[in-house]
Amino acid sequence: MAKRSIPDIVIGRLPVYLRALSFLVAEGRQITSSQELGDRLGISSAQIRKDLSHFGEFGKQGTGYEINFLHDQLRQILKVDRMWEVALVGAGNLGKAIADYAGFAGKGFVITSIFDTDGTKIGTRMGIENVAVMDVSALGQTIRDREISVGIIATPAEHAQGVARTMVDAGIRAILNYAPITITVPSNVRVQYIDPVVGLQRMTYYL
Amino acid sequence: MAKRSIPDIVIGRLPVYLRALSFLVAEGRQITSSQELGDRLGISSAQIRKDLSHFGEFGKQGTGYEINFLHDQLRQILKVDRMWEVALVGAGNLGKAIADYAGFAGKGFVITSIFDTDGTKIGTRMGIENVAVMDVSALGQTIRDREISVGIIATPAEHAQGVARTMVDAGIRAILNYAPITITVPSNVRVQYIDPVVGLQRMTYYL
Numbered sequence: 001m002a003k004r005s006i007p008d009i010v011i012g013r014l015p016v017y018l019r020a021l022s023f024l025v026a027e028g029r030q031i032t033s034s035q036e037l038g039d040r041l042g043i044s045s046a047q048i049r050k051d052l053s054h055f056g057e058f059g060k061q062g063t064g065y066e067i068n069f070l071h072d073q074l075r076q077i078l079k080v081d082r083m084w085e086v087a088l089v090g091a092g093n094l095g096k097a098i099a100d101y102a103g104f105a106g107k108g109f110v111i112t113s114i115f116d117t118d119g120t121k122i123g124t125r126m127g128i129e130n131v132a133v134m135d136v137s138a139l140g141q142t143i144r145d146r147e148i149s150v151g152i153i154a155t156p157a158e159h160a161q162g163v164a165r166t167m168v169d170a171g172i173r174a175i176l177n178y179a180p181i182t183i184t185v186p187s188n189v190r191v192q193y194i195d196p197v198v199g200l201q202r203m204t205y206y207l
Numbered sequence: 208m209a210k211r212s213i214p215d216i217v218i219g220r221l222p223v224y225l226r227a228l229s230f231l232v233a234e235g236r237q238i239t240s241s242q243e244l245g246d247r248l249g250i251s252s253a254q255i256r257k258d259l260s261h262f263g264e265f266g267k268q269g270t271g272y273e274i275n276f277l278h279d280q281l282r283q284i285l286k287v288d289r290m291w292e293v294a295l296v297g298a299g300n301l302g303k304a305i306a307d308y309a310g311f312a313g314k315g316f317v318i319t320s321i322f323d324t325d326g327t328k329i330g331t332r333m334g335i336e337n338v339a340v341m342d343v344s345a346l347g348q349t350i351r352d353r354e355i356s357v358g359i360i361a362t363p364a365e366h367a368q369g370v371a372r373t374m375v376d377a378g379i380r381a382i383l384n385y386a387p388i389t390i391t392v393p394s395n396v397r398v399q400y401i402d403p404v405v406g407l408q409r410m411t412y413y414l
Contacts, residue, residue, distance in 0.1 A: 008249060009250075011409065011412050011413075012409050014408070014409075014412070015404065015405040015408035015409055016405060018408065019389075019402065019404070019405060020389075023389055040389075042215055043216075077412065078408050078411055078412050079411045079412060079414060080408055080411055084407075084411060084414075086407075092304070093300045093301070093303040093304040093307065094300070094301070094304035096300040097299070097300040097301035097304055098403065100300065101387065101403065102363075102364065102387055103364075103387030103402065103403070103404055104403070104404060107404045107407075107408070108404075108407070108408065108411065109404065109407055149414050150407060150410070150411070150414075152403070156309075157309065157310075173410075173413075173414055174407070174410035174411065174413070174414060176403055176406045176407055176410075180308065180309055180310030182226075182227075182230055182247075190409075190410040190413055192406035192407070192409055192410060193406075194401060194403060194406055195226065195310065196305065196308065196310070196311070196359070196383055196401060197222065197226070197310055197311060197314045197315075197316065198222040198223060198226060199383045199399035199400075199401055200291075200293075200314075200315070200316055200357060200381070200383055200399070201221070201222035201225065201285050201287055201314070201315065202218065202219050202222055202397075202399055203357070203380075203381035203383075203397040203399060204285055204286045204287055204291060204315065204357070204381065205218050205221070205284065205285050205286060206218075206380075206381070206397055207286060207291075207356050207357075207380055207381060
C-alpha cells in the first residue's frame with residue numbers, strides 16, 4: 001500500500017470512523033451505510049466513501065458496509081489490532097485520570113509505566129494496570145528496555161518540552177500531549193494535542 | 208456573513224490556526240505566511256489560504272498575514288473575543304484537572320460552576336476560579352439562572368447521557384464530553400469529544 005499517497009487528514013478521520021463503528025458493534029448491528037455514519041459524525045457521506053476508497057472496496061453499492069468487517073479492516077490499517085505499550089509522564093490529577101481511563105480497553109493501548117518528579121507519588125500504584133509510579137529519571141531507560149513507541153505527556157507546560165526530548169531520544173515516535181504548550185520534535189516523530197480549548201472553540205462559532 | 212456556506216470542517220480548523228497564531232503572538236512575531244503556519248501544523252499552505260478566504264482577505268500576496276490582525280479576526284469569527292461561562296460536571300481527578308487547566312486563560316472560557324454527586328466533594332473549592340462544588344441536582348437551575356451556554360462533562364460513562372439531557376433541557380448548546388461514550392443530543396446542540404484514543408490512533412498508522 002502506497003502510504004505516501006494517503007493524506008494525513010484522511011488518516012486523521014479513520015479513528016473517528018472506527019469509534020463510530022465500535023459503537024455500532026456494541027449495539028449488535030450488522031450493516032451500516034456512509035449516510036448513517038455521516039449523520040452520526042457530522043461528515044458528508046461522500047467524504048466517508050472517498051476516505052475509505054483509499055484503502056480498497058469496503059462497501060457494495062446499495063448494500064452498505066458490513067460493520068464487523070470494516071471495523072476489523074480499520075483496526076488493521078491503523079495498527080491497533082495489537083497492543084501498544086504507553087509511557088505516561090505526570091501523575092497528578094490529569095495523569096491519574098488518564099491512567100484510570102476506561103476507554104483504552106480494546107482500543108490498542110495499555111499504560112504500562114507512569115513517571116513523576118514528586119517523591120510522594122513515586123512508588124504509589126495507580127491506574128487500570130495498577131502500575132507503580134517511577135521517578136522520571138528512569139524514563140529514558142524504561143522506554144529503551146521495553147521498546148516503547150508511544151508516550152503521553154500530562155505534566156505542567158514548563159516540563160513538557162524536556163519530557164518530549166527524553167522520550168524522543170529514547171525511541172518514542174508518537175506523543176499525545178496534554179500540556180497547554182506546543183512541543184518541538186524531529187520530523188520523524190508524531191505529536192497530537194489534547195486541548196479542550198480547541199474543542200470548545202469549535203462550537204462557539206455556532207452559538 | 209452567510210454561515211451556512213462555510214463547511215464545519217473549515218470551522219473546525221480555525222481554533223487550530225488560532226492556537227498557532229497565539230504562540231506566534233507570544234513569541235512577539237509580526238508577520239507570518241500560510242507556508243509557515245502550514246509547516247507548524249502539518250496542513251498544506253493551500254488549504255490554509257482556502258480556509259481563510261471564506262472569511263475575507265486576510266493576507267496580501269507576497270507579504271503574508273499580519274499576525275495580530277488575523278489573531279483578532281479569528282477570535283471574533285469564533286466568538287471567543289468574549290468570555291463564556293462554563294458549567295463543569297464531574298469533580299473527580301479529571302474534573303479537578305480540567306478546573307485547574309491553565310490553558311483556558313485568555314481563550315474565551317471560564318469555569319464558573321462545578322457539580323458532582325459525591326457528598327464529600329460538595330462544598331469543597333477547586334480550580335483556577337476557586338469554585339465551590341455544588342450538588343448535581345442544582346445543575347439545571349444554575350444553568351438557567353446564569354444563562355450558561357457551554358458545558359463540560361467529566362463524569363463516568365454511565366452518567367454522561369443523563370447529565371447531557373439536564374444540560375440541554377436547561378439551555379446549554381455546546382457540550383465538551385470527556386466521558387468515553389457517545390451522547391445523543393438534539394440537532395441544535397453541538398458536542399465535541401475529548402478522546403485520547405482518537406489522538407493515539409491518529410499516530411499508530413505511521414509507526
